[in-house]
Amino acid sequence: MGAERPLRFGLTPVFVDDDEALLAAFSRYLGEATGLPVEFVKRRSYQEITVLLLAGRLDVAWICGYPYVQFRDRLALVAVPLWQGSPLYRSYVVVGAESPARTFEDLRGTIHAFSDPDSNSGYLVTASLLRRRGEDPGRFFRHVFFTYGHRNVIRAVGRGLADGGSVDGYVFEVLRRIDPSLVDACRVLRRSELFGFPPVACRVEAEKDEVVVALRDALLAMPSHPTGRFVLELLGLDGFTVSGPELFDGIAANARLLARAA
Amino acid sequence: MSSLLRPRHWPLSLRVPLLVAACMIAVGTIASWLVLAVLARTQEAHLRQLARTALTSLGASLTPFVERRDVWETFDALDRFVSRREGLPATFAAVVLTDGTVLAASDPRRFPTLEPVPADWRQLWSGEADLQLADAAPAALARHRLSIDGVPIAEVFAEIDISGLLLERQQVFWALLLSNALLTLLLAAGGYVLVRRMLSPVPQLAQAVEQLRRGGKIEIPADLDRQAPEFRTLFLRFRAMAEAVEERQTLLARLIEEERLAQLGRLASAMAHEVNNPLAGLLTVVDTLKRRGEDGAVRESALELLERGLLGMRNVVRAMLVAYKEEDTGIPLTARALDDLAVLTRHEVQRRRLQLEWSNGLRAAYEIDSGALRQALLNLLLNACRAAPIGGRVVFEAEERPEGLGFVVEDNGPGLPEPFRQLLECPDSAAPPTSRGLGIWTVARLLRRLGARAEVTIGAEGGTRISIRCPARQWRSVA
Numbered sequence: 001m002g003a004e005r006p007l008r009f010g011l012t013p014v015f016v017d018d019d020e021a022l023l024a025a026f027s028r029y030l031g032e033a034t035g036l037p038v039e040f041v042k043r044r045s046y047q048e049i050t051v052l053l054l055a056g057r058l059d060v061a062w063i064c065g066y067p068y069v070q071f072r073d074r075l076a077l078v079a080v081p082l083w084q085g086s087p088l089y090r091s092y093v094v095v096g097a098e099s100p101a102r103t104f105e106d107l108r109g110t111i112h113a114f115s116d117p118d119s120n121s122g123y124l125v126t127a128s129l130l131r132r133r134g135e136d137p138g139r140f141f142r143h144v145f146f147t148y149g150h151r152n153v154i155r156a157v158g159r160g161l162a163d164g165g166s167v168d169g170y171v172f173e174v175l176r177r178i179d180p181s182l183v184d185a186c187r188v189l190r191r192s193e194l195f196g197f198p199p200v201a202c203r204v205e206a207e208k209d210e211v212v213v214a215l216r217d218a219l220l221a222m223p224s225h226p227t228g229r230f231v232l233e234l235l236g237l238d239g240f241t242v243s244g245p246e247l248f249d250g251i252a253a254n255a256r257l258l259a260r261a262a
Numbered sequence: 263m264s265s266l267l268r269p270r271h272w273p274l275s276l277r278v279p280l281l282v283a284a285c286m287i288a289v290g291t292i293a294s295w296l297v298l299a300v301l302a303r304t305q306e307a308h309l310r311q312l313a314r315t316a317l318t319s320l321g322a323s324l325t326p327f328v329e330r331r332d333v334w335e336t337f338d339a340l341d342r343f344v345s346r347r348e349g350l351p352a353t354f355a356a357v358v359l360t361d362g363t364v365l366a367a368s369d370p371r372r373f374p375t376l377e378p379v380p381a382d383w384r385q386l387w388s389g390e391a392d393l394q395l396a397d398a399a400p401a402a403l404a405r406h407r408l409s410i411d412g413v414p415i416a417e418v419f420a421e422i423d424i425s426g427l428l429l430e431r432q433q434v435f436w437a438l439l440l441s442n443a444l445l446t447l448l449l450a451a452g453g454y455v456l457v458r459r460m461l462s463p464v465p466q467l468a469q470a471v472e473q474l475r476r477g478g479k480i481e482i483p484a485d486l487d488r489q490a491p492e493f494r495t496l497f498l499r500f501r502a503m504a505e506a507v508e509e510r511q512t513l514l515a516r517l518i519e520e521e522r523l524a525q526l527g528r529l530a531s532a533m534a535h536e537v538n539n540p541l542a543g544l545l546t547v548v549d550t551l552k553r554r555g556e557d558g559a560v561r562e563s564a565l566e567l568l569e570r571g572l573l574g575m576r577n578v579v580r581a582m583l584v585a586y587k588e589e590d591t592g593i594p595l596t597a598r599a600l601d602d603l604a605v606l607t608r609h610e611v612q613r614r615r616l617q618l619e620w621s622n623g624l625r626a627a628y629e630i631d632s633g634a635l636r637q638a639l640l641n642l643l644l645n646a647c648r649a650a651p652i653g654g655r656v657v658f659e660a661e662e663r664p665e666g667l668g669f670v671v672e673d674n675g676p677g678l679p680e681p682f683r684q685l686l687e688c689p690d691s692a693a694p695p696t697s698r699g700l701g702i703w704t705v706a707r708l709l710r711r712l713g714a715r716a717e718v719t720i721g722a723e724g725g726t727r728i729s730i731r732c733p734a735r736q737w738r739s740v741a
Contacts, residue, residue: 063484069721081707113334143376152334161337 005209010049010061013115013149014198015041015235016174023232024186029227033218036211044148046118053203054229055095057086059211060202066120068201069252072245078200078208079219079240080247083170086241087197090169093120094157101164104190110163112141113156119168120251125192127165128254131261151175151182170197174236183226196247200240216242275461279453281333284444290442294435295702300436310393313404314344316350321406321418323646328357328408328416333375337366343420344368353401354421374595380685400425402411420499463493476512480504480660485549521700525644528605531609533578540571547571577605594627594737595635600660601641607656610647623661627737630667635732642671642728647728651674666733677720678702678728686716686728 004219007030011017023040030038041058043049046067053061054071060078070073080087095101101110123146127137137144145162147153153165153174169191176183200219202212220241222228232239269277320343327335340355345368356381366460367373373380394403402424406415466483466700473480482501486494545690580602581727593599602621611618641656646656650673674704679688682702709716714732721727 104470143333147334152338154339156334159337159341161333161366162373 005211006037007034007215008039008041008058009215010043010053010063011059012042012046012049012063012153012198013233014060014062014064014168016151016171016178018149018151019178019234021192022231025227025234026231029216029222029225030218031223032227033221034214036214038116046116050118053201056203058207059206059209060200060215062198062200064116064198065120065196065248065257066124066197067118069255070118072248072252075201076208077243077245078202078203078212078216080199080243081197081235082124082238082241083197083236085238086194086239087209087241087247088194089121089230090194091125091192091195092167092169092172092188093126093164093192094154094159094167094172094186094238095164095189096157097185097187098191099163099187101189107164108140108190109142111143111145111161112137113153113162113165114144114146115153115165115167116146119150120167120195120198120254121168121192122150122153122166123187124251124254125195126258129192130155131257136261138182141248154186158182162188168198170236177236179261193250195250197241199243199248270652275454275457278457279450283450286442286446286449290438290446294442297438297554298431299433305424305431308697309402309422309424309427310404311395312404313332313420314406316352317406317418317420320355321408323624324357324418325408325415328359329410331365333366336619337368337370337375338339339367340366350404350420351423351426352420353423354419356419357408357416358419359416365416370674395424400428422660440602445542460490463497464490467493467496467500470504472502474504474507481682517564517700519706521704521718524645525701528610528644533609537575537578542570544568570661577602578724593632595632595734596622597622597624597660599632599636600624600639603636603643604658606640607643607647610644611656614647614650615653616647616650617654619655619657621661623659624667625662628667628734629737630732630734634708634711635714638705638712638714638730639669639671641705646671646673646726649673649678651675660723663731666735669730669732670727671730672727674725677717678726683718683720686718694717 009030010022016022027038027040030036041049041052041061043052043198046064049058050063050067050071052058053063063075063144068077077141083089093104093107095107102109103188112126114126114244117123130140147156147165150168150171153167154160154172156162157165172183172186200215202209206212218228220242222232223239266272269280272280320339324339326332327339336357340357344352344355344366352368354368355374356373356379357365357367358459362378362384363376364373364379366375375381392405396402400423402422404420404422407414407422408418409471463483466481470480480498480501482504483489486497488616489497519634547567551561551564551568555564557576601620601624606617607618610616643656643658651658657670659668659670659672661668679699685699685702685706706716708730709730713733714730715733717729718722719729
């Protein structure tokens with residue numbers, strides 16, 4: 001492990017990635033725990049981070065379950081966050097607080113905001129739901145657009161830019177705590193079934209690298225370290241765990257459904 | 263009260279400051295209006311430039327989003343543009359596609375995404391200018407056209423809050439108003455003090471004029487060199503005029519005295535004649551008494567003649583005494599006192615062989631300055647006697663009227679000359695007398711003192727009738 005080589009950690013909006021205080025504490029903790037300088041890498045879309053990870057330009061990345069299942073043969077799980085005691089979360093369909101919509105069907109013909117085309121909660125869940133109903137998102141909704149961030153989906157719905165949006169349930173709940181005015185402008189219309197929480201992944205061939213191992217150990221040890229606990233508190237998570245690929249079977253099934261329809 | 267409402271009656275020390283204040287208000291209003299107009303134009307030009315720069319920059323970042331119809335990125339850019347409010351205080355921004363639909367707006371509830379622009383808004387901002395001020399709201403609308411290779415793809419609209427500019431204008435307005443008001447007040451107060459100071463000789467002059475009118479000692483400021491040239495000249499000329507008036511008064515008093523003495527001489531002559539006439543008879547009676555005094559009948563007749571003659575002489579002397587009392591003795595006017603005038607004119611009547619028609623209708627005593635009245639009437643009677651031709655006619659009438667007493671002195675002479683007539687009828691406006699007509703002028707002065715009015719009628723073929731109306735009331739003894 002070269003002392004000069006930083007740990008390159010790719011981030012996506014699967015969590016509240018725009019909280020600078022959180023990132024600073026997270027970086028400090030990982031640096032102390034691994035003994036390596038940590039370099040967080042952010043891009044606009046999930047796809048860009050996934051490409052960087054697959055290309056070996058990143059050591060690890062906190063990605064969504066959907067890209068993971070898409071590249072399950074090339075990516076290995078490093079750790080999976082624990083939220084509310086389990087490595088699971090839901091996708092929410094949200095509408096404006098004053099919206100007359102009471103069922104998902106009420107959103108027909110409206111404008112819908114997705115988070116990212118490679119987001120499970122922010123796209124795949126809703127798209128596959130419609131597929132199962134024999135609907136196409138582009139036709140069910142009058143117009144759809146991507147905001148490349150769960151926070152942006154909530155903002156778009158809350159401000160009235162979109163009538164509804166598909167959003168990460170975990171991000172929504174964390175934001176409810178740290179930015180209530182943003183979330184209060186929205187109302188949850190539908191909660192999905194549980195899916196595997198967005199994992200921290202690496203390339204399969206890098207799984208045994210010291211850097212990756214050190215990072216996994218650091219993530220797993222977070223609850224036992226003061227800075228780690230502080231970071232977890234900011235993240236709204238209980239900790240990290242190790243899990244097998246089967247945790248993401250539900251997402252994989254939806255991905256296959258969508259791929260077949262395409 | 264009515265004179266207070268007429269500016270012409272206001273003192274100069276008030277009118278000048280008010281005029282200064284009015285001028286300042288007019289000048290201040292015009293200057294303020296110009297300043298505010300220039301400020302408004304400058305603000306608008308500045309706002310236009312600011313809006314152009316801001317929207318050009320925004321448009322450059324928006325163009326790729328608009329090109330791919332990216333609702334979110336367009337909204338995000340507009341939202342940041344509005345919330346940043348740096349430089350341009352935009353409250354609302356929207357991108358409207360060429361087909362009139364809204365791609366995104368900073369307030370999607372106001373401009374729903376992918377919906378046509380609200381009709382009322384389109385109507386409100388119907389102009390084509392890059393910057394348009396709203397009629398009602400304190401807002402301006404700026405627009406910028408987005409195009410790619412010269413092909414328009416959309417328009418960016420930004421609603422700009424100009425309440426800050428309006429507040430600035432309002433502050434400037436109030437600053438102008440207050441400074442102008444303060445300046446006006448100061449100038450008006452300064453004008454008041456200055457005019458009061460400049461006009462300070464006027465009250466002294468007015469006092470001197472009043473002293474002149476009352477015949478008192480005239481006080482002219484000694485330090486004339488400290489006065490303004492205009493007032494120094496005025497004081498000097500006034501002093502000269504006062505001295506001339508004083509000289510004239512002295513001369514006039516002397517003339518009056520001479521006239522009085524002349525009249526006295528004439529009356530003394532008349533009295534001597536009146537006394538002399540019976541004197542010869544009395545001496546004859548005395549002679550008769552010496553010679554035939556032992557005859558009782560003769561003596562009785564002589565004594566009777568003697569008594570009548572002496573009584574006549576006593577009447578003449580008493581009339582003279584009463585007529586030439588200097589002051590108003592407070593003795594009421596009686597019919598008999600008037601009849602004395604007939605005695606005093608008798609000599610002139612006889613000398614000119616005139617026919618005196620005497621009608622004294624007074625039956626009571628009257629509260630009036632009898633000395634002044636008798637002197638005035640005596641003068642008029644003597645004038646009438648002199649004016650009437652030899653053997654002519656002189657009429658005197660006295661009667662009681664509801665408003666007082668009425669007298670008429672009439673002669674059949676050639677008629678009173680016009681200047682004398684004016685002197686009698688309008689003693690205030692008539693020219694000052696020369697040595698001729700001094701008697702008439704004296705009558706006029708006496709009549710004014712009595713509050714009496716004279717009316718002169720000149721007959722077509724000569725003859726003068728002077729009617730006098732004199733306020734008086736019947737005398738009641740305090741006893």
